[in-house]
Amino acid sequence: MQTMKREVKGYPAPSHLATITDLTPLEAKAVTDAVNPLIADAFALYVKTKNFHWHLYGPHFRDYHLLFDEQAEQIFESIDVMAERVRKVGGTTIHSISHIAQLQSIEDDNNESVSAGEMVRRLMEDNAHAADMIRSAITVCDKNRDSATSNSLQDILDKTERRKWFLFEIVQGTKYTE
Numbered sequence: 001m002q003t004m005k006r007e008v009k010g011y012p013a014p015s016h017l018a019t020i021t022d023l024t025p026l027e028a029k030a031v032t033d034a035v036n037p038l039i040a041d042a043f044a045l046y047v048k049t050k051n052f053h054w055h056l057y058g059p060h061f062r063d064y065h066l067l068f069d070e071q072a073e074q075i076f077e078s079i080d081v082m083a084e085r086v087r088k089v090g091g092t093t094i095h096s097i098s099h100i101a102q103l104q105s106i107e108d109d110n111n112e113s114v115s116a117g118e119m120v121r122r123l124m125e126d127n128a129h130a131a132d133m134i135r136s137a138i139t140v141c142d143k144n145r146d147s148a149t150s151n152s153l154q155d156i157l158d159k160t161e162r163r164k165w166f167l168f169e170i171v172q173g174t175k176y177t178e
Contacts (some may be wrong), residue, residue, distance in 0.1 A: 008099045010036045011091045019090045027144035032091030034140035035149065038133055038156075039082045039094050040103035045126050046075045048109050052119040060116050064170075071123070071163050078156045085149040105133065117171075124167035131160045 011029040012018060021028055053068035083093040094100055106126050114122070134157045141150035 007102060008095050010086065010093060013087075013090055013092045017087075017092060019088055021088070021090045023089055023145060027146065028089045028091060030140055030144045031089050031146045031149055032086050032093075034137040035082050035086050035153075036091070036093055037103045037105065038130075038137055038153075039079055039086070040100045041106045041130055041133060042075050042079045042082065043094070043100045044104040044106040044108060045123075045130060046072055046079070048106070048126065049075060049123060051109060052114065052123065055114070056116060056119065058116045064116055064120070067166065068119075068123075071166075074159055074163065078159070081152050081156065085152055089146060089149065106130065120167050120170045124164055124171055127160055127164040127167060131157060131164060134160060 011032040012025065023031070049068050049072040053065055053072060056065050056068065086093040094103075106129060109122065134153050138150050138153045138157065141147070141153065
């Protein structure tokens with residue numbers, strides 16, 4: 001049985017979910033529309049990071065296995081923070097895997113086997129992309145009087161940049177040791 005896919009909207013929320021806010025409807029919609037794709041990307045990056053954690057092999061297994069697990073946990077924690085911000089401004093957030101697929105800009109990774117160095121490089125690039133998207137969303141939040149969401153995103157951005165930095169240093173190290 002084939003079902004028709006429909007786009008899931010994030011704003012306005014159904015009346016029984018429409019949290020009262022002092023933001024105007026346009027401001028709340030702008031914040032919702034900026035943050036929901038970040039949540040979708042966080043889910044995609046979480047799954048990719050766990051995929052690499054589970055399918056890692058080679059001489060750096062233990063170090064990368066632990067690093068990827070730590071990073072995945074951090075990404076997963078950010079999802080709830082962002083989703084609750086969307087709800088606090090009167091929007092709705094991710095409903096399903098298909099909703100994530102509609103909004104994500106980080107590509108899935110279905111390769112059967114990826115070398116450890118390539119895993120690190122891909123995650124570094126994805127975290128760099130996520131950081132860029134978060135910066136853009138912070139700008140939207142600031143322009144729409146939502147400093148609370150902006151502040152939450154700034155903390156998530158700092159953690160994203162830390163992940164990117166650690167991965168970058170690993171990539172740099174491979175140039176000098178391999």
